[in-house]
Amino acid sequence: MLNRRDAFRGLALTMGMVSVGFAGPVAAALPPLAWTPAALDAEQARALDAAAELIVPKTDTPGAREAKVPQFVDRAVATYLDKPQAELLKTGLSQMNADARAAHGKAFAELTGAQQTALLSRYDQEAAAARKAWKPRHFFSLLKEYVTIGYFISEPGATLALRYEPAPGEYHGCVPLAEIGRAWAL
Amino acid sequence: MANLNGRSRQENTYDAIVVGSGISGGWAAKELTEKGLKTLVLERGPMVRHLEDYPTAMTDPWDTKYPQGKLPAEQLKAQYPVQSRTGYTVNEYTKHFFVRDDENPYTEEERFDWIRSYQVGGRSLTWGRQTYRHSPMDFEANAREGVAIDWPIRYADLAPWYDYVERFIGVSGQNEGLPHLPDGQFQPPMEMNCVERAFKQRVEGRFGERRITMGRCAHLTEPTEEQLSLGRSKCQYRNMCMRGCPFGGYFSSNSATLVAAERTGNLRMRPDSIVTSLIYDAKAGKATGVRILDAQTLKEEEFYAEVIFLCASALNSTWIMLNSTSSRFENGFGNGSDQLGRNVMDHHFRVGAKADVEEFGDKYYSGRRPNGIYIPRFRNLGDAATKKDFLRGYGYQGGASRPGWDRDLAGEGFGADRKAAMSQPGPWTMQLGAFGEILPYEDNRVTLNHAAKDKYGLPTLSAKVTIRENEKAMRKDMQAAAVEMLEAAGFKNVMAADMGYAPGLGIHEMGTARMGRDPKTSVLNAHNQVHECTNVYVTDGAAMTSASCVNPSLTYMALTARAVDHAVQAKRKGDL
Numbered sequence: 001m002l003n004r005r006d007a008f009r010g011l012a013l014t015m016g017m018v019s020v021g022f023a024g025p026v027a028a029a030l031p032p033l034a035w036t037p038a039a040l041d042a043e044q045a046r047a048l049d050a051a052a053e054l055i056v057p058k059t060d061t062p063g064a065r066e067a068k069v070p071q072f073v074d075r076a077v078a079t080y081l082d083k084p085q086a087e088l089l090k091t092g093l094s095q096m097n098a099d100a101r102a103a104h105g106k107a108f109a110e111l112t113g114a115q116q117t118a119l120l121s122r123y124d125q126e127a128a129a130a131r132k133a134w135k136p137r138h139f140f141s142l143l144k145e146y147v148t149i150g151y152f153i154s155e156p157g158a159t160l161a162l163r164y165e166p167a168p169g170e171y172h173g174c175v176p177l178a179e180i181g182r183a184w185a186l
Numbered sequence: 187m188a189n190l191n192g193r194s195r196q197e198n199t200y201d202a203i204v205v206g207s208g209i210s211g212g213w214a215a216k217e218l219t220e221k222g223l224k225t226l227v228l229e230r231g232p233m234v235r236h237l238e239d240y241p242t243a244m245t246d247p248w249d250t251k252y253p254q255g256k257l258p259a260e261q262l263k264a265q266y267p268v269q270s271r272t273g274y275t276v277n278e279y280t281k282h283f284f285v286r287d288d289e290n291p292y293t294e295e296e297r298f299d300w301i302r303s304y305q306v307g308g309r310s311l312t313w314g315r316q317t318y319r320h321s322p323m324d325f326e327a328n329a330r331e332g333v334a335i336d337w338p339i340r341y342a343d344l345a346p347w348y349d350y351v352e353r354f355i356g357v358s359g360q361n362e363g364l365p366h367l368p369d370g371q372f373q374p375p376m377e378m379n380c381v382e383r384a385f386k387q388r389v390e391g392r393f394g395e396r397r398i399t400m401g402r403c404a405h406l407t408e409p410t411e412e413q414l415s416l417g418r419s420k421c422q423y424r425n426m427c428m429r430g431c432p433f434g435g436y437f438s439s440n441s442a443t444l445v446a447a448e449r450t451g452n453l454r455m456r457p458d459s460i461v462t463s464l465i466y467d468a469k470a471g472k473a474t475g476v477r478i479l480d481a482q483t484l485k486e487e488e489f490y491a492e493v494i495f496l497c498a499s500a501l502n503s504t505w506i507m508l509n510s511t512s513s514r515f516e517n518g519f520g521n522g523s524d525q526l527g528r529n530v531m532d533h534h535f536r537v538g539a540k541a542d543v544e545e546f547g548d549k550y551y552s553g554r555r556p557n558g559i560y561i562p563r564f565r566n567l568g569d570a571a572t573k574k575d576f577l578r579g580y581g582y583q584g585g586a587s588r589p590g591w592d593r594d595l596a597g598e599g600f601g602a603d604r605k606a607a608m609s610q611p612g613p614w615t616m617q618l619g620a621f622g623e624i625l626p627y628e629d630n631r632v633t634l635n636h637a638a639k640d641k642y643g644l645p646t647l648s649a650k651v652t653i654r655e656n657e658k659a660m661r662k663d664m665q666a667a668a669v670e671m672l673e674a675a676g677f678k679n680v681m682a683a684d685m686g687y688a689p690g691l692g693i694h695e696m697g698t699a700r701m702g703r704d705p706k707t708s709v710l711n712a713h714n715q716v717h718e719c720t721n722v723y724v725t726d727g728a729a730m731t732s733a734s735c736v737n738p739s740l741t742y743m744a745l746t747a748r749a750v751d752h753a754v755q756a757k758r759k760g761d762l
Contacts, residue, residue: 055600061609072253080252082259120600128598145595146253148608152591153247153254161609162591166246167422167433171553173379180550183590183611185247186425 035071039078039086044093046109048073048143051096054113054120055147062156064147072150073143085142092139096123158185195490200226200454202753203476203491205461205506208308210726210742211497212439212447213351217750218495219452223757226489227447228459228478230498231304234283234311236417236440240430242279255279264288271299272691275312280428283312293635295650299690300501306457307440308499309693310739312428315404315436315556316583317357318736319348319368323568328732331577334529334626337731338703338712341368347744354446355437355743356413358421358557359402367562367581367736373408375400376557380549381586381614386559388675395564395572396671401557401583404437416445425554436556458482462644463510464494464519464722472762473519473722476506479642493721493753493762497746500727501530501632504698505647507709507716507724508634518634520699520716525709527633529626529697530651531733536685537661539668540617541677543586550588550611558585561618561671563735565663576659580622580735582668588614616677620664623735625656626697630689651689661687694738696730714749721762723749 037045052064052073064070077086096119100108104115111119120140127138151157158164162185201223204214211227218225233239245255252258255278262270268287269276276284285302292300303309322341329336345368352371361369378386378400386398405421406413418434418441427436434441447453458481465475465488475490496503504527510519518526563579565572588611597604635648665682672680702708705717714729716722725746727738734741756762 056605057602059602059605076253080256080258117601124598124600127596131596141596144600148595149253149592151605152608153250155246155248158247161605164247165552166244167424168553169420169422171377171423171551171555173377173382173551173555174546174549175552177548177550177611180552182609183588184552184554185590186554 034065035068035074037074040074040090040093043097043107044090045070045074046107047093047096050109050116051093051120051143052147052150054116055144056151056157061161064151067151067154067156069147069150069154072154073146076146076150088137088139088142089146092143095139152185198475198488199490200224201491201757202226202493202495203228203489204495204497205476205503206230206308206496206498206726207306207439207444207455208303208497208499208726209310209313209439209739210499210746211308211495212310212443213743213746214495214497214725214750215439215447215453216443217747218754219447219450221750221754222450222452223493223754224452224454225447226454226456226491227444228461228476228489229306229308229455229457230460230481230502231306231308231457233455233457234306234430234440236430236434236438236445237432240432241282242429243426243432245279245429250278252278257281268299269301271688272301272693275301275428279426280312283428283430289641291638291640292646293638293648295648296652297688298649298651299688300649300695301690301693302499306455307438307444310438311430311440313438313739314693314737315427316560316737317352317355317359317402317404317740318560319370320344320734320736320741321366321368323366324732324734324736327578328626333577333732334628335700335702335704335707335731338701338708343712344741344744344748347748348740351740351743351747353410354412355404355442356406356409356418357402357740358400358405358407360399362397362399362562364397364562366567370402372402373406376403376405376407376555378559379551379586380546381543381616382559384545385586385616385671385675385677389671392674393564393671395567397562397564399560399562401560403557405435405556413442416442418442421556423553423555425556427556459487460642460644461498461506462486463506465490466510466512466514466519466719468512468514471719473719479644481642484642493757494723495746495749495753496722496724496728497726500695500698500730501647501649503724503726503728504632505634507699509645515718520709520718520722522705522718523707523709525628525700525707527698528628528631529700530630530632530649530689530695531624531626531697531730532651532689533621533692533694533733533735533737534624534653534657534661534687534689535619535621535692536687537664537668537683538582538584538617538619539665539672539680539682540615541672541675541680543614543616543677546614558583574663576656576663577625578623578656578660578735580620580660580664582618582620584616584618586614586616588612616672616675618668618671620661620668621692621735621737622657622660622664623733624653624689626700626732627654632698649690653687653689694727694733696727696733696738699724699728700731701729702731713752714745715752720756723753725749
């Protein structure tokens with residue numbers, strides 16, 4: 001079980017992350033991945049690690065990295081997704097690296113935050129267009145789905161970004177939303 | 187296997203045998219043991235001890251093996267192709283409480299969704315917990331309309347037993363004074379939310395004959411001394427009931443009846459005991475016991491008793507009887523009427539409507555209420571105003587809620603704004619889903635299939651059950667009336683839906699050994715005794731002569747308690 005102390009230890013490992021807008025060469029400054037992938041190759045895992053934090057960034061509550069979402073997605077690829085879905089995600093992550101190299105000569109994780117965001121925005125638009133046109137699913141839609149699930153079911157996501165009450169004890173049917181403040185995790 | 191003699195026969199002899207430990211078997215066990223009978227309960231599945239054997243009860247969302255506790259598609263397809271048809275029964279939290287289909291085959295001549303739980307406690311661990319009485323109208327309908335056969339009992343015969351069962355199990359609900367949904371012995375009702383309250387006020391103001399009440403459910407809201415003494419406590423509003431409740435907040439055999447039976451000192455529970463047939467003594471004209479196959483050792487064994495209660499669930503009690511053939515009962519035990527296995531009923535559902543609610547955006551709720559609102563039947567109540575072009579009626583279960591973070595996972599955008607939006611509840615929605623009565627049709631039946639054997643070499647069931655014109659006509663009305671009410675309440679974007687229904691999906695199988703007055707047209711008499719062998723009682727869903735439109739478990743429990751009372755008196759008088 002992930003307890004809160006572990007979650008914060010995870011945060012400490014990611015403190016060296018690239019700040020958005022910094023355009024200089026960063027490859028040498030990248031810390032080693034804080035986790036060992038089960039299904040993804042090293043470069044896919046790095047792309048996932050960077051993309052997850054952009055999809056669910058740290059704000060006033062923890063972000064995807066701190067919630068160990070990249071590990072969750074990797075595990076889903078290893079043990080849960082069916083073959084076509086797993087392939088879609090893996091080739092999508094490789095595509096991110098190929099696109100990053102074509103545009104900037106570096107793998108996705110080595111791009112600046114602005115470059116990464118621009119690339120993800122393009123994928124997001126492509127995914128929306130594919131969805132509207134009933135075309136096969138875009139990898140970014142699947143990636144976003146699992147990053148989002150992984151975040152909101154994580155302990156930091158469920159207990160800090162949302163409200164979580166394992167045994168509420170009572171039901172009140174008409175309470176000011178302001179008193180609760182956030183959506184219930186369950 | 188030869189009959190046992192002497193000492194070993196004595197060791198395997200009890201005053202009573204109960205087959206099955208689910209919602210009916212638990213009641214038989216409690217009543218028999220409390221009335222002083224040494225009782226053996228035979229359960230085909232493994233032991234499930236209250237508290238100890240609910241491995242997922244306290245699992246947090248971040249501790250599941252799979253995302254959101256969903257099982258991989260390949261595993262569902264290979265192991266649970268039928269059990270997963272409901273969409274909600276089999277997941278990482280609950281799968282150990284449902285059978286594996288690959289290990290428990292049956293034949294679907296037409297699609298038939300047979301959802302089963304083989305374990306101590308049976309489906310009482312995973313049931314929907316909605317708890318309603320059949321009404322006087324339900325017991326009279328067959329006779330009045332010339333459908334099938336008449337029930338041999340009336341509401342008044344069962345009313346005191348409904349009282350008795352409700353007091354013990356604990357039912358929260360609101361008395362409404364409706365003749366077609368009798369009041370009961372209720373603990374305080376759960377609370378409606380803002381939208382449901384508005385819906386109630388608006389719909390009741392518009393339609394005189396429709397009532398919106400809080401769902402009546404077998405959850406404790408104000409536990410009695412008796413319930414506390416069993417180790418049960420108030421519902422904690424976790425809504426994780428199907429994992430087993432460590433608080434004993436809802437009624438199950440494991441948390442209540444079996445605990446009560448255990449403390450009498452008269453109970454012997456034998457799990458892993460597949461009852462394969464009844465032993466019949468033609469000379470005495472009585473059943474003397476049952477044969478079992480031990481699911482662990484694969485050894486056959488016999489147990490003996492003066493009185494036997496079949497509470498194995500409708501289709502499995504029927505299977506035991508169909509498989510109990512002898513020179514006296516060539517076509518199955520007590521099947522002189524040829525009604526055994528016929529008249530399969532269920533409740534048809536998955537039809538209704540939902541709507542968006544643009545009001546109450548600044549309001550929310552706290553707690554996860556394991557219950558919703560209920561709209562009792564309002565069709566065909568005996569007057570011209572409620573008369574429709576189909577027989578019987580339906581009720582709605584429904585409710586209002588605000589969706590959470592998972593409402594639009596594939597929607598556009600990413601980053602901080604999307605994260606913030608998903609951390610807030612979505613707008614209110616309200617939905618209504620109808621549950622309708624299915625009439626008893628003789629050719630809706632299960633039969634014994636000797637050509638297809640299970641892994642124990644036992645014959646299996648074959649099912650051929652369909653809904654007919656009456657149910658199809660009712661479904662149109664079930665959908666239209668839901669739309670009408672949501673619109674009358676002023677809600678927006680009302681969407682009607684009929685998501686399709688296959689028999690069995692309601693998990694309310696009934697009717698395959700029906701009660702009746704005449705041994706020529708029914709299997710059981712007015713006290714649930716097999717007409718042709720009165721020391722065998724069948725008190726699960728098999729006994730039902732008609733289905734009503736309300737959830738049936740309370741009626742099985744009341745019939746069981748009443749039948750045990752009869753059996754114990756008959757035994758004392760030497761009538762069995």
